[in-house]
Amino acid sequence: MHEISDLIACEHCDAVFHKLSLSNGEIARCTRCGAEIDRNAQERRNHLLPLTIASLIIFVIANTFPIVQIELQGLVSKTTLMGAVLSLSTEGVSLVALLVLATTILFPFMQMLILFYLLIPSTNPDDRPGFSLLIRVMQMLRPWGMVEVFMLGVLVALIKLSNMATIIPGIALWAFCMLTVMLTVVVSFNPRYLWQLEISEQEEK
Amino acid sequence: MTNNAMINIATLPKTELNTEFARARFKTTSSLGILACHQCGKLWKEAQEGERCLHCNATLHMRKPDSLNRTWALLITACIMYIPANMLPVMITSTFFDTHQDTILSGIIFFWVSGDWGLAAIVFIASFLVPLLKLASLFILVISAQRQSLWRQLERAKLYHLVEIIGRWSMLDVFVVSLLVGLVQIQGFAQITAGVGIVAFGAVVVLTMLASLSFDPRLIWDTADSQISSQSVTAIDGSNKSV
Ligand SMILES: [Zn+2]
Numbered sequence: 001m002h003e004i005s006d007l008i009a010c011e012h013c014d015a016v017f018h019k020l021s022l023s024n025g026e027i028a029r030c031t032r033c034g035a036e037i038d039r040n041a042q043e044r045r046n047h048l049l050p051l052t053i054a055s056l057i058i059f060v061i062a063n064t065f066p067i068v069q070i071e072l073q074g075l076v077s078k079t080t081l082m083g084a085v086l087s088l089s090t091e092g093v094s095l096v097a098l099l100v101l102a103t104t105i106l107f108p109f110m111q112m113l114i115l116f117y118l119l120i121p122s123t124n125p126d127d128r129p130g131f132s133l134l135i136r137v138m139q140m141l142r143p144w145g146m147v148e149v150f151m152l153g154v155l156v157a158l159i160k161l162s163n164m165a166t167i168i169p170g171i172a173l174w175a176f177c178m179l180t181v182m183l184t185v186v187v188s189f190n191p192r193y194l195w196q197l198e199i200s201e202q203e204e205k
Numbered sequence: 206m207t208n209n210a211m212i213n214i215a216t217l218p219k220t221e222l223n224t225e226f227a228r229a230r231f232k233t234t235s236s237l238g239i240l241a242c243h244q245c246g247k248l249w250k251e252a253q254e255g256e257r258c259l260h261c262n263a264t265l266h267m268r269k270p271d272s273l274n275r276t277w278a279l280l281i282t283a284c285i286m287y288i289p290a291n292m293l294p295v296m297i298t299s300t301f302f303d304t305h306q307d308t309i310l311s312g313i314i315f316f317w318v319s320g321d322w323g324l325a326a327i328v329f330i331a332s333f334l335v336p337l338l339k340l341a342s343l344f345i346l347v348i349s350a351q352r353q354s355l356w357r358q359l360e361r362a363k364l365y366h367l368v369e370i371i372g373r374w375s376m377l378d379v380f381v382v383s384l385l386v387g388l389v390q391i392q393g394f395a396q397i398t399a400g401v402g403i404v405a406f407g408a409v410v411v412l413t414m415l416a417s418l419s420f421d422p423r424l425i426w427d428t429a430d431s432q433i434s435s436q437s438v439t440a441i442d443g444s445n446k447s448v
């Protein structure tokens with residue numbers, strides 16, 4: 001078993017190419033199917049750590065405060081995301097409650113935490129236990145974090161309610177808006193490139 | 206950001222292998238007998254199916270194991286769940302005066318008749334059109350891959366990519382219902398509860414996502430044609446060329 005280091009394969013159509021050395025921000029695309037095969041992610045990585053930390057803070061705010069408050073003939077009701085999950089689970093649709101919990105809270109939170117851990121600059125890459133396992137977890141979680149879809153869901157629900165009740169947006173609504181934008185950048189980072197960065201780190205030494 | 210087109214080794218002018226290369230058009234890992242690590246992207250020569258990547262320890266496979274069977278099973282289950290997802294109520298609204306039940310479609314019609322056309326269109330696309338198109342697309346992809354069809358390979362590759370991107374958006378209705386259930390809990394006055402339909406609907410979304418994840422897009426390109434040429438060209442450097 002030998003490594004072939006001068007070639008690269010397209011994950012989507014299996015075509016094999018000669019590896020090109022890419023400068024900062026350059027993307028290599030497959031000429032057969034058009035998919036991205038390689039990218040110089042060094043610069044991206046430098047922006048990623050602060051952005052991940054900021055996302056984690058916003059995430060906590062988004063989940064602590066109520067998303068919205070409704071007022072109906074003097075009666076008031078409000079909910080956080082977790083509150084919505086809990087009311088679902090008490091109503092016997094606990095499978096749906098689990099699905100919402102996983103896709104909007106648990107998975108995005110895990111993605112951010114893992115990315116944060118993997119991105120912390122360290123002098124010795126060997127003292128980062130679980131590197132390979134965590135990248136695998138990141139790749140598995142990637143399709144299942146759905147904060148942006150949830151955001152659209154909130155908007156649809158609010159318009160639906162606006163006919164029958166007065167709506168007062170909560171702090172978490174704005175936090176979710178920000179989180180959607182930030183996570184689009186954070187989560188679109190393919191964890192596979194962390195390997196590439198790890199290698200260049202080792203080579204520098 | 207610039208796009209950098211790659212040079213496939215097949216397109217390099219290289220000795221007598223040119224004719225073979227022309228027939229195969231693109232050299233692939235399967236035709237070259239190398240295994241690509243799906244996790245870190247490294248390529249391995251003389252590696253066995255099921256061996257571990259020396260770089261990241263992931264298991265090496267030529268293709269996703271048992272891809273077509275898994276995709277079929279998930280796809281058929283999704284089709285079965287699609288029926289209760291659209292027939293059963295997803296949401297039950299009880300007010301002081303009456304109780305009424307909403308299915309996915311009646312929710313869309315409600316938006317339409319109350320004049321929220323933009324919203325009706327968004328929910329119609331995300332909750333009705335996307336799941337339906339996704340099921341249809343996956344059927345086309347699986348059947349054509351199974352027949353090793355040469356029909357519109359590039360378009361099918363793009364279709365798969367599209368299915369992967371838009372699939373998640375059908376979760377929209379699950380989130381709408383969850384939020385309404387959490388929010389509208391004014392005892393005795395107005396209360397929204399979730400219906401069983403939303404469980405089936407959530408299942409359809411998860412099953413179709415799993416189906417598209419278990420489908421291996423490389424199967425689109427694994428045609429009978431490329432397999433014939435793979436037997437005649439075995440080495441990448443041309444030192445091991447054959448008839
Ligand atoms: Zn490709």
Ligand SMILES: [Zn+2]
Pocket residue numbers: 242243244245246247258259260261262263
């Ligand atoms: Zn690997």
